[in-house]
Amino acid sequence: MDLLFLGTSSGTPTRARNVSGLGLLEGNGKGWYLIDCGEATQHQVLRTPLSLSALRAIFITHVHGDHCFGLPGLLASAALQGRQAPLEIIAPQGIEAWLHATLAMSQTHLPYPLVFHAVETLQEWRTPQMRVRRTALSHRSPSFAYRFEEARPDTTLDIARLEREAIPRGPLWGQLARGFDAEHEGRRLRSENYLLPGRPPRVIVVGGDNDTPALLADACRGAQVLVHEATFTEAAVNDARGSFGHSTAAAVAAFAQEAGLPNLVLTHFSARYQQAPGRGACIDELHDEAKARYPGTLFLADDFLRLHLSKEGALQRVER
Amino acid sequence: MDLLFLGTSSGTPTRARNVSGLGLLEGNGKGWYLIDCGEATQHQVLRTPLSLSALRAIFITHVHGDHCFGLPGLLASAALQGRQAPLEIIAPQGIEAWLHATLAMSQTHLPYPLVFHAVETLQEWRTPQMRVRRTALSHRSPSFAYRFEEARPDTTLDIARLEREAIPRGPLWGQLARGFDAEHEGRRLRSENYLLPGRPPRVIVVGGDNDTPALLADACRGAQVLVHEATFTEAAVNDARGSFGHSTAAAVAAFAQEAGLPNLVLTHFSARYQQAPGRGACIDELHDEAKARYPGTLFLADDFLRLHLSKEGALQRVER
Numbered sequence: 039m040d041l042l043f044l045g046t047s048s049g050t051p052t053r054a055r056n057v058s059g060l061g062l063l064e065g066n067g068k069g070w071y072l073i074d075c076g077e078a079t080q081h082q083v084l085r086t087p088l089s090l091s092a093l094r095a096i097f098i099t100h101v102h103g104d105h106c107f108g109l110p111g112l113l114a115s116a117a118l119q120g121r122q123a124p125l126e127i128i129a130p131q132g133i134e135a136w137l138h139a140t141l142a143m144s145q146t147h148l149p150y151p152l153v154f155h156a157v158e159t160l161q162e163w164r165t166p167q168m169r170v171r172r173t174a175l176s177h178r179s180p181s182f183a184y185r186f187e188e189a190r191p192d193t194t195l196d197i198a199r200l201e202r203e204a205i206p207r208g209p210l211w212g213q214l215a216r217g218f219d220a221e222h223e224g225r226r227l228r229s230e231n232y233l234l235p236g237r238p239p240r241v242i243v244v245g246g247d248n249d250t251p252a253l254l255a256d257a258c259r260g261a262q263v264l265v266h267e268a269t270f271t272e273a274a275v276n277d278a279r280g281s282f283g284h285s286t287a288a289a290v291a292a293f294a295q296e297a298g299l300p301n302l303v304l305t306h307f308s309a310r311y312q313q314a315p316g317r318g319a320c321i322d323e324l325h326d327e328a329k330a331r332y333p334g335t336l337f338l339a340d341d342f343l344r345l346h347l348s349k350e351g352a353l354q355r356v357e358r
Numbered sequence: 359m360d361l362l363f364l365g366t367s368s369g370t371p372t373r374a375r376n377v378s379g380l381g382l383l384e385g386n387g388k389g390w391y392l393i394d395c396g397e398a399t400q401h402q403v404l405r406t407p408l409s410l411s412a413l414r415a416i417f418i419t420h421v422h423g424d425h426c427f428g429l430p431g432l433l434a435s436a437a438l439q440g441r442q443a444p445l446e447i448i449a450p451q452g453i454e455a456w457l458h459a460t461l462a463m464s465q466t467h468l469p470y471p472l473v474f475h476a477v478e479t480l481q482e483w484r485t486p487q488m489r490v491r492r493t494a495l496s497h498r499s500p501s502f503a504y505r506f507e508e509a510r511p512d513t514t515l516d517i518a519r520l521e522r523e524a525i526p527r528g529p530l531w532g533q534l535a536r537g538f539d540a541e542h543e544g545r546r547l548r549s550e551n552y553l554l555p556g557r558p559p560r561v562i563v564v565g566g567d568n569d570t571p572a573l574l575a576d577a578c579r580g581a582q583v584l585v586h587e588a589t590f591t592e593a594a595v596n597d598a599r600g601s602f603g604h605s606t607a608a609a610v611a612a613f614a615q616e617a618g619l620p621n622l623v624l625t626h627f628s629a630r631y632q633q634a635p636g637r638g639a640c641i642d643e644l645h646d647e648a649k650a651r652y653p654g655t656l657f658l659a660d661d662f663l664r665l666h667l668s669k670e671g672a673l674q675r676v677e678r
Contacts, residue, residue, distance in 0.1 A: 050435045051401050057431075077431040078398035081371050103434050103464040111377075111397040111427045115370045136463040143456040144423040145499050179465050 039065045039188065039240050039347045040356065041265065043339040044072075044082040046305045048269045048284070049104050051078065054313055055341050057104035058306060060244060060265065061088055062186055064167050065349075069094040071168070073184060073244045079108035080115050082341065090116040091123070094165060098129035098157070099246025100181035106133060110140045117148045124151040128163055128170070130180060131156045157182050164189060166217025166229070173257040175248035178283040183245040185257045190217050192236030192349070200232055240347050247306070249283045251293035258297045262351040265339075266290045267306035271323050274308070287324040291332035301353040302332055305339040359385045359508065359560050359667045360676065361585065363659040364402040365394075366625045368589045368604070369424050374633055375661050376402055377424035378626060380564060380585065382506055384487050385669075389414040391488070393504060393564045399428035400435050405662065410436040411443070414485060418449035418477070419566025420501035426453060430460045437468045444471040448483055448490070450500060451476045477502050484509060486537025486549070493577040495568035498603040503565040505577045510537050512556030512669070520552055560667050567626070569603045571613035578617045582671040585659075586610045587626035591643050594628070607644040611652035621673040622652055625659040 044059030051057050057076030061083075064070065069092050072079070083090065090112065098106050106129070116125070127133070134154040141148065155163060158180070163170045169189050175181040195215050205211070205222055213220045213229075220227045241261040243254060251266060258264055268291075269284035287304060294302040304324065311321045325338050335353055337345065344356040364379030371377050377396030381403075384390065389412050392399070403410065410432065418426050426449070436445070447453070454474040461468065475483060478500070483490045489509050495501040515535050525531070525542055533540045533549075540547045561581040563574060571586060578584055589604035607624060614622040624644065631641045645658050655673055657665060664676040 050438045051404065053404050056401070077428065078401050081376070081398050081401070084371065084373050101464050103430055103460075103466055106464065107427075107431045107434075107460075108397065110423055114423050114427075118370045132463045136459065139456065139459055140423075140427075143452045144421050144426065146423055 039063065039186075039242065041242065041263075041303070041343075041345045041347070042086055042088065043305065043341055043343045044079050044086070045074075045076050046307060046339045046341055046343075047104075048267070048306045048308050050309055051076075052309050055307070055309075056082055059108065060305075061086070062242065062244070063088075065188060065240070066167070068092065069167065071186070072096045074099055074105040074246070075108040075112055076104045077107040077111075080112040083112075085342065090119055091121050093125065094167075095126040095128060095163070097170070097184050097244075098127070098133055099183070099244075100177060100179050101130050101132050102179060102247065105246070109133070109137060110144070110146070113137070113141070113148060113152070114144075114146050117146070117150065122150050124153050126153045126155065126163070128155045128157055128160060128172075128184075130182075131158060166190070171257070173254060175246055175253050176250040176283070177247040181246040181248055183243055183248070183254055183257055185241065185243045185261065187241045188239040189230070190233060191239040193233035194236060196232050196234050205232075237349060238351075240349065240351070242347065247284060249281050249285055251285055251290050254293070255297060258299055261299060263301040263303065263347055263353055264294055264297075264299050265303045265305060266294075268304040268324055268328065269306055269308050271319075271327050273323075274310070274319070287328040288331055291328035291330075291336075294334065295332045299334060300351060301335045301337075301347075302328070303337045303339055303345065303353075304328060307338075359383060359506075359562060361562065361583075361623065361665045361667070362406055362408065363625065363661060363663045364399055364406070365396050366627060366659045366661055366663075367424075368587070368626045368628050370629055371396075371398065372629050375627070375629075379428065380625075381406070381408055382562065382564070383408075385508060385560070386487070388412065389487065391506070392416045394419055394425040394566070395428040395432055396424045397427040397431075400432040402661065403432075410439055411441050413445065414487075415446040415448060415483070417490070417504050417564075418447070418453055419503070419564075420497060420499050421450050421452050422499060422567065425566070429453070429457060430464065430466070433457075433461070433468060433472070434464075434466050437466070437470065442470050444473050446473045446475065446483070448475045448477055448480060448492075448504075450502075451478060486510070491577070493574060495566055495573055496570040496603070497567040501566040501568055503563055503568070503574055503577055505561065505563045505581065507561045508559040509550070510553060511559040513553035514556060516552050516554050557669060558671075560669065560671070562667065567604060569601050569605055571605055571610050574613070575617060578619055581619060583621040583623065583667055583673055584614055584617075584619050585623045585625060586614075588624035588644055588648065589626055589628050591639075591647050593643075594630070594639070607648040608651055611648035611650075611656075614654065615652045619654060620671060621655045621657075621667075622648070623657045623659055623665065623673075624648060627658075
């Protein structure tokens with residue numbers, strides 16, 4: 039599984055960073071998922087190997103514009119590129135009506151169906167490749183994290199159980215092995231009940247805007263990676279006398295250490311933090327603040343940073 | 359007056375061209391106007407000397423997404439940058455309701471007022487610097503051109519008339535000289551009636567999507583520059599058996615020649631036209647087709663092309 043950062047700035051684009059967008063690529067390299075879709079996410083995708091036809095689903099963490107204003111244009115461009123497969127969108131309820139209104143206003147006719155799932159009531163969203171659950175966070179507007187769990191970590195069929203339940207060898211077994219549920223003699227067979235994992239599944243938790251990292255304690259159990267916003271340093275929040283519903287690098291790092299997470303990726307930086315030391319604040323301040331509280335593997339995301347999570351749970355930069 | 363192209367691709371962004379956006383800069387270098395605002399127009403502005411606080415007004419030619427999806431993000435970023443001055447938006451009626459719905463959905467609160475003018479019913483929009491009129495075009499959706507005319511081309515006060523009408527010398531004269539209307543003894547004095555032009559005004563006509571250039575014949579009278587879409591070549595339209603409501607380079611060039619325009623700028627090119635010869639079509643095909651029919655000064659716009667229109671009506675590239 040890979041992470042490919044498409045935008046790492048909070049609120050507004052800068053010359054170096056776009057607003058929020060993150061690609062999560064399946065381990066088999068076929069499909070990918072988009073988490074948040076700030077304006078110009080489709081422009082960023084043009085500069086990666088990702089294609090809009092291989093996009094399986096879009097997950098939106100919350101309604102602020104820097105996390106969703108890129109949706110209409112990305113959907114329109116997928117249409118121009120000939121996409122016909124349905125596209126699933128997991129998002130706060132307001133997004134669905136707004137998208138329909140936007141497409142109607144602009145006379146945009148998509149040749150593929152949009153399938154919406156309201157994140158507020160979502161239990162689990164899954165494909166044969168991935169299981170996704172959500173966690174409610176704390177922000178100025180309702181905000182959610184998504185927990186991506188690999189569905190079939192080198193699984194093998196549980197032949198003993200299949201035989202015990204007298205499920206006949208053949209296409210039915212193949213279907214279950216590939217992660218699809220099946221029907222047998224009027225009974226629904228859930229694929230996951232007939233698969234034995236070859237190793238622990240890879241799990242990546244991606245947070246939306248959030249001022250209380252501890253809300254992710256349950257979601258992070260068994261996870262190898264947390265991607266979380268670190269909009270400010272502690273000093274900046276103290277100066278401003280408010281966090282605007284965001285987290286500091288210190289708070290996220292302390293939580294990751296407490297939760298025993300082996301890998302932490304910070305993103306969604308205030309535009310005040312510049313890449314190089316100079317006038318104004320420097321991104322190194324965020325890094326140093328986090329590093330002081332978190333001894334694990336730490337990355338501060340840049341646009342187009344690509345990270346590979348190995349089957350063994352190691353997170354490493356992929357050179358372009 | 360300068361033109362600064364922010365996006366020159368039709369329909370969808372490419373790696374080399376963004377979707378529609380064009381800056382028109384006042385001759386005094388203070389304010390500017392934005393014509394169309396496709397997605398990521400604000401990102402393009404970041405790469406120019408333009409600032410969102412000096413933006414006087416936004417003109418939208420029609421409702422298609424590649425001409426307006428960048429509006430919400432640009433307005434939100436202007437707010438983050440501290441804009442407080444009202445911003446005027448001249449656009450098709452559907453844009454106003456959509457923008458309000460988008461700002462409400464995304465919980466975006468602008469600290470400055472938006473002032474809308476429906477282009478369908480607009481007679482003239484003017485400031486002391488510029489007079490703008492619109493012309494209805496022909497496209498798949500209602501589309502408009504905007505004619506920008508310099509309001510005070512090296513004007514001097516018409517002192518003979520002021521004295522004849524017994525308008526007292528003093529602050530009133532200064533007000534009229536700076537292009538502001540005034541009140542005197544209950545009577546409304548229109549600035550333009552008391553100004554004598556020192557030379558013909560500079561006039562730039564900017565078209566929206568349009569399949570019938572001849573609709574611009576009136577608007578182009580006295581204009582030095584026409585900026586018009588040339589989405590396809592004639593050959594491409596013949597192959598596709600349709601223009602999708604767009605113009606060919608040939609048709610725009612023939613019109614410009616017929617109208618006696620000294621300068622023509624083509625833009626809004628189909629993504630099929632590549633910058634360099636190679637596989638697929640090349641942008642040179644559009645240039646050659648236009649040049650064969652138009653002997654005047656011809657430019658094919660690229661993103662960030664900047665053109666200066668001199669007081670004498672010569673259009674020249676400004677090197678960056």
